[in-house]
Amino acid sequence: MASKPRTLYEKIWDAHVVERREDGTCLVYIDRHLVHEVTSPQAFEALRMAGRSVRRPDLTLAVPDHNLPTTARVDANGARLPIADRQSAQQLAALEKNAPDFGIRYIDSTDAQQGIVHVVGPEQGFSLPGTTIVCGDSHTSAHGGIGALAFGIGTSEVEHVLATQTLLLTPSKTMAVEVSGELGPGITPKDLILHIIGVVGTAGGTGQVIEFRGPVFEAMSVEGRLTVCNMSIEAGARAGLIAPDDTTFSYLEGRPMAPRGSDWDNAVAWWRTLATDVGARFDRTVRIDASEIAPTVTWGTSPEDTVAIGGIVPDPAGFSDPSKQEAAAKSLAYMDLAPGTPMQDVAIENVFIGSCTNSRIEDLRAAADILRGRRKADGVKWAIAVPGSGLVKRQAEAEGLDRVFTDAGFEWREPGCSACLGMNPDKVPPGERCASTSNRNFVGRQGPGARTHLMSPAMAAAAAVTGHLTDVRELATPSSVDTPFHPNPHESSP
Ligand SMILES: CC(C)[C@H](C(=O)O)[C@@H](O)C(=O)O
Ligand code: SF4
Numbered sequence: 001m002a003s004k005p006r007t008l009y010e011k012i013w014d015a016h017v018v019e020r021r022e023d024g025t026c027l028v029y030i031d032r033h034l035v036h037e038v039t040s041p042q043a044f045e046a047l048r049m050a051g052r053s054v055r056r057p058d059l060t061l062a063v064p065d066h067n068l069p070t071t072a073r074v075d076a077n078g079a080r081l082p083i084a085d086r087q088s089a090q091q092l093a094a095l096e097k098n099a100p101d102f103g104i105r106y107i108d109s110t111d112a113q114q115g116i117v118h119v120v121g122p123e124q125g126f127s128l129p130g131t132t133i134v135c136g137d138s139h140t141s142a143h144g145g146i147g148a149l150a151f152g153i154g155t156s157e158v159e160h161v162l163a164t165q166t167l168l169l170t171p172s173k174t175m176a177v178e179v180s181g182e183l184g185p186g187i188t189p190k191d192l193i194l195h196i197i198g199v200v201g202t203a204g205g206t207g208q209v210i211e212f213r214g215p216v217f218e219a220m221s222v223e224g225r226l227t228v229c230n231m232s233i234e235a236g237a238r239a240g241l242i243a244p245d246d247t248t249f250s251y252l253e254g255r256p257m258a259p260r261g262s263d264w265d266n267a268v269a270w271w272r273t274l275a276t277d278v279g280a281r282f283d284r285t286v287r288i289d290a291s292e293i294a295p296t297v298t299w300g301t302s303p304e305d306t307v308a309i310g311g312i313v314p315d316p317a318g319f320s321d322p323s324k325q326e327a328a329a330k331s332l333a334y335m336d337l338a339p340g341t342p343m344q345d346v347a348i349e350n351v352f353i354g355s356c357t358n359s360r361i362e363d364l365r366a367a368a369d370i371l372r373g374r375r376k377a378d379g380v381k382w383a384i385a386v387p388g389s390g391l392v393k394r395q396a397e398a399e400g401l402d403r404v405f406t407d408a409g410f411e412w413r414e415p416g417c418s419a420c421l422g423m424n425p426d427k428v429p430p431g432e433r434c435a436s437t438s439n440r441n442f443v444g445r446q447g448p449g450a451r452t453h454l455m456s457p458a459m460a461a462a463a464a465v466t467g468h469l470t471d472v473r474e475l476a477t478p479s480s481v482d483t484p485f486h487p488n489p490h491e492s493s494p
Contacts, residue, residue: 005276005277005278005279005280005281006276006277006280007174007211007276007277007280007281007282008147008211008241008243008274008275008276009149009172009174009209009211009239009241010174010280011130011273011274012130012131012132012148012149012274013028013149013171015130016028016029016030016031016132016149017029018166024170024171025168025169025170026168026169026170026171027166027167027168028132028166028167028168028169029132029165029166030059030132030133030134030161030165030166030167031059031128031131031132031133032059032060032061032121032126032127032128032131032132032133032134032148033059033060033061033133033134033135033158033161033162033165034060034061034062034063034117034118034120034121034126034133034134034135034137034140035060035061035062035063035095035099035104035117035135035136035158036062036063036064036065036066036095036117036135036136036137037064037065037066037067037088037091037092037094037095038066038067038091038136038137038423039135039136039137039154039155039158040062040094040095040098040136040155040158041090041091041094041095041098042155042159043136043155043156043158043159043162044094044098044101044102044162046159047102047159047162047163048101052163053102053103054102054103054104054162054163055162055163055164055165056165057102057103057104057105059165060104060105060162061104061105061107061120061121061124061126062095062098062099062104062105062106062107063106063107063114063115063117063120064092064095064096064107064108064109064114064416065114065115065116065117065415065416065417066416066417066421066423066424067083067085067087067088067091067092067423067424068083068088068092068109068414068416068417068424069083069084069414069416069424069425069426070384070386070413070414070415070416070418070424070425070426071413071414071425072414073109073110073414074110080109080110084425085424085425088423088424092109096108102162107120111390112390112391112393112394113389113390113391114389114390114415115387115388115389115390115391115392115415115416116355116356116359116388116389116415116416116417117135117137117356118135118137118139118140118142118143118226118230118356119356119359119360119388119389119392119415120389121133121143122142122143122145122146122222122226122251122252123255123389123391123392124255124256124257125252125254125255125256125257125258126257127143127146127148127150128146128148128252128258128259128267129146129147129148129244129248129252129267129271129274130147130148130244130270130271130274131148131149132148132149132150133148133149133150133151134150134151134152134153134157134158134161134167135150135152135153136152136153136154136155136157136158137152138152138233139152139230139233139356139357139439140152140153140239141229141230141231141232141233141237141238141239141240142226142227142229142230142356142357143226143229144229144232144239144240144241144242145222145224145225145226145227145228145229145230145240145242146222146225146226146242146244146248146251146252147241147242147243147244147248147271147274148241149209149239149241150229150239151238151239152233153167172207172208172209172238172239173207173208173209173283173284174208174209174210174211174282174283174284175205175208175209175210175211175237175282175283175284175285175286176210176211176213176282176284176285176286177196177200177210177211177212177213177285177286177288178213178214178285178286178287178288179192179196179212179213179214179215179216179217179287179288179289179290180214180215180287180288180289180290181215181216181289181290181291181292182215182216182219182290182291183216183290183291183293184290184291184293184294185473186295186458186472186473186476187290187293187294187295188224188227188366188456188457188458189220189223189224189225189227189228189456190227190296190357190358190437190455190456190457190459191293191294191295191296191455191456191459192216192228192290192293193227193228193230193231193232194231194296194297194298194303194306194454194455195288195293195296195306196228196235196286196288197231197234197235197303197304197306198296198304198305198306198307199286199288200235200236200286200304201235201236201304202234202235202236202302202303202304203236204235204236204286205232205235205236205237205238206236206237207236207237207238208236208237208238208283208284209237209238209239209240209241210232210235210237210239210240210241211240211241211242211243211276211282212225212228212229212232212240212241212242213243213276214290216290217242218245218247220242220247221247221251221362222247222248222251223360223361223362223363224362225242225248226360227357227358227363228240228242229241229242230356230357230439231303231357231439234303234304234439234440235303235304243274243275243276244271244272244274244275245275248271249268249271293308294308294309294310294471295308295309295455295456295458295459295471295472295473296308296309296455296456297309297343297453297454297455297459297469298441298452298453298454298455299313299314299331299332299335299337299343299453300327300328300331300332300335300441301330301331301334301335301441301442301443301452302327302331302441302442303439303440303441303454305328305331305441306454307343308343309343309344309459309469309470309471309472310343310344310471311342311343312339312340312341312342312343313332313337313338313339313340313341313343313346314328314339315339315340316328316329316332316339334443334451335451336431336451343469344468344469344470344471345468345469346433346453346468346469347379347433347467347468348379348380348433348434348435348453348463348467348468348469349379349380349381349382349429349432349433349434350380350381350382350383350419350428350429350432350433350434350435350450351376351380351382351383351384351410351434351435351436351460351461351463351464352383352384352386352418352419352420352426352428352434352435352436352437352438352446352460353367353383353384353385353386353405353410353437353457353460353461354384354385354386354387354388354413354417354418354419354420354437354438355386355388355417355418355420355436355437355438355439356388356417356420356439357437357438357439358437358438358456358457359386359387359388359389359392359415359437360388360392361392361395361396363388363437363457364385364387364392364396364401364405364457365396365399365401366456366457366458366461367385367405367437367457367458367460367461368396368401368404368405368461369458369461369476370458370461370462370465370472370475370476371404371405371407371408371410371461371464371465372404372408374408374465375407375408375409375465376408376409376410376464376465376467377464377465377466377467377468378467379467380409380463380464380467381432382411382428383408383409383410383411383464384410384411384412384413384418384419384426385402385405385410385411385412385413386413386414386415386416386418386419386426387413387415388415389415390414390415392415393414393415408461408464408465409464410464413426419434419436419438419446419447420436420438420439420440420445420446421438421440421445421446422444422445422446422447422448422450427446427447427450428446428447428450428451428452429447429449429450430447430448430449430450431449431451432450432451433451433452433453434446434450434451434452434453435453435455435459435460435463435464435469436452436453436454436455436460437454437455437456437457437460438452438454439454440452440454441453441454453469455469456472458472458476459472462474462475462476
């Protein structure tokens with residue numbers, strides 16, 4: 001008898017279950033564990049107190065990102081500069097000590113391979129299709145873009161994975177997000193995922209694993225897929241997935257930690273079997289028409305508060321759900337926006353291009369395409385471009401993108417989480433607005449009182465040039481609009 005058709009999620013899940021318990025929970029094997037400085041110190045301390053070691057240090061990779069300043073890290077003599085904030089300094093020092101103490105590979109802040117953990121994993125070939133990947137960080141969902149079942153875990157689970165290389169989990173429900181049609185000129189993966197979150201809602205995917213399906217994702221670069229899956233957590237989902245294909249394999253082949261030789265061939269042969277079978281069942285399916293999507297921005301303090309750039313700030317009274325009415329009214333008060341205001345009239349004083357959502361080479365190219373030969377508007381006080389890793393930075397510099405940014409009035413920074421969240425010196429001043437390529441527009445996310453509008457890198461660049469939220473399609477040169485994705489994945493890899 002033919003076996004039951006399975007989804008991509010079910011195939012990866014089944015391949016990793018070590019033990020099914022009577023209560024429905026499963027002990028699941030974890031293939032890859034990424035560790036950063038914020039959620040790991042207590043986990044290592046607990047191991048130390050219990051006299052335990054790390055079960056598979058070779059499957060664990062540590063890299064600092066959240067707390068690192070993105071200004072110069074060494075002085076003129078190459079000596080490391082101190083970290084001013086005490087808690088940040090302690091967390092960073094703890095990771096630097098814990099990694100070698102427990103035999104884990106550690107990428108130092110001064111190493112060209114350092115970067116945001118979710119940029120570094122795929123870039124190093126550490127994150128692979130068909131694997132289970134965890135990290136004490138919600139945006140671990142990003143790695144689903146290469147076809148891995150990847151999700152964030154809490155600090156006690158970090159300890160559990162370090163000690164046992166397993167986790168106790170319950171199987172998730174599945175949701176298919178089927179996107180038909182094609183994205184229009186100038187519409188990027190970020191616009192697509194913002195639009196999807198607007199449709200699904202931040203609670204829409206709760207506890208589920210979303211598989212993004214359809215020709216748009218098949219045509220998308222790995223960078224774009226990482227952007228989409230990165231934000232699936234903002235739809236409440238446990239993880240996001242896109243089936244691995246030739247685009248994925250050519251992105252990964254030859255990366256430092258990817259398999260080689262016959263191991264590579266065997267891996268690719270298995271990865272090819274992972275795609276969802278015809279006839280496999282999802283618990284829920286959401287259908288979206290790509291051709292209806294415009295450049296998308298947020299107006300409120302939740303990632304589901306999205307609107308097309310040509311739209312207006314909504315009236316809270318227009319929402320049918322009373323709790324949403326209340327939330328929208330609160331959001332608008334915090335954002336200092338009046339219902340009915342055209343989004344394009346919203347002036348911004350800050351621009352942040354970076355974060356694990358949009359700091360890969362293709363993102364920097366898209367922003368630079370808009371900025372080339374232009375300058376930021378006078379009203380824009382602070383604009384920074386923060387590459388997702390040292391390798392992305394190096395690649396961008398080789399292409400002259402750093403000059404495009406600095407000529408346009410941007411600061412060109414060292415890799416890290418930066419102004420995505422206020423855990424390091426890069427903060428948006430209270431009461432000011434920021435056009436940001438990050439993934440969360442929560443109250444105080446970019447600093448106390450800061451007001452965040454989420455958007456794509458090209459849209460953030462357009463806002464920098466005009467000083468207000470702007471439809472990038474009105475600014476774009478024909479060539480930058482025609483190629484929203486870099487066509488050749490090899491070219492777009494650092
Ligand atoms: C600090 C970290 C635990 C947090 C997360 O889990 O996502 C951060 O990365 C974020 O984006 O808010
Ligand atoms: S860049 Fe932002 S979203 Fe990504 S891991 Fe860092 S803080 Fe979290």
